[in-house]
Amino acid sequence: GAVVSQHPSWVICKSGTSVKIECRSLDFQATTMFWYRQFPKQSLMLMATSNEGSKATYEQGVEKDKFLINHASLTLSTLTVTSAHPEDSSFYICSARIPGTETYEQYFGPGTRLTVT
Amino acid sequence: AQKVTQAQTEISVVEKEDVTLDCVYETRDTTYYLFWYKQPPSGELVFLIRRNSFDEQNEISGRYSWNFQKSTSSFNFTITASQVVDSAVYFCALSEADLYNQGGKLIFGQGTELSVKP
Numbered sequence: 001g002a003v004v005s006q007h008p009s010w011v012i013c014k015s016g017t018s019v020k021i022e023c024r025s026l027d028f029q030a031t032t033m034f035w036y037r038q039f040p041k042q043s044l045m046l047m048a049t050s051n052e053g054s055k056a057t058y059e060q061g062v063e064k065d066k067f068l069i070n071h072a073s074l075t076l077s078t079l080t081v082t083s084a085h086p087e088d089s090s091f092y093i094c095s096a097r098i099p100g101t102e103t104y105e106q107y108f109g110p111g112t113r114l115t116v117t
Numbered sequence: 118a119q120k121v122t123q124a125q126t127e128i129s130v131v132e133k134e135d136v137t138l139d140c141v142y143e144t145r146d147t148t149y150y151l152f153w154y155k156q157p158p159s160g161e162l163v164f165l166i167r168r169n170s171f172d173e174q175n176e177i178s179g180r181y182s183w184n185f186q187k188s189t190s191s192f193n194f195t196i197t198a199s200q201v202v203d204s205a206v207y208f209c210a211l212s213e214a215d216l217y218n219q220g221g222k223l224i225f226g227q228g229t230e231l232s233v234k235p
Binding site: 032034042043044045046049091093095097105106107108109110111113 | 150152154159160161162164167208221222223224225226227228
């Protein structure tokens, strides 16, 4: 159980275009989802916390107008990178928590590798 | 502020050697959780262990063992008799307890890249 999927697994887009990444909890409902970004040879950095039915909470330094997050249902959160540029090329990973648990364990998706040309 | 430090950026060992990955954390909370994740070249994070701040018992799972010491704010990870398949990046992470169950953000260390050579 507790499977999280991401789609697409990789995407190449042209500079200036927008790309949407989906994060789904397949066998549980997730009131809270997290979006991370990982540059090559670096750690995972939290970008934002996505709560179902409310606005996402962005970490300091993350442009909320550039990285649009929508958590419209209990099983789906989307991250849209608007007007992508080559410096946005990265590995984007989402995670989800099972509500009501006290262990704070997050279940991670397989990641989406974005390349902006 | 929360912080996780993995001072070892890269470690290279020969198969069957034991190896310890260090993790030091900082937090002002008395209730928190510590995690270790493995990230193979495919990129997908693999959960290894979770520990809460009130449980200082060491844990052993097969060739893996963890040593949690609150006195030194450390949560070290040892692989016994390493194998080539253990080659990956290993991340230590910290999550502070959230009374309202809305937070629980994970703060990751910089990661340690382990290379096990045959």
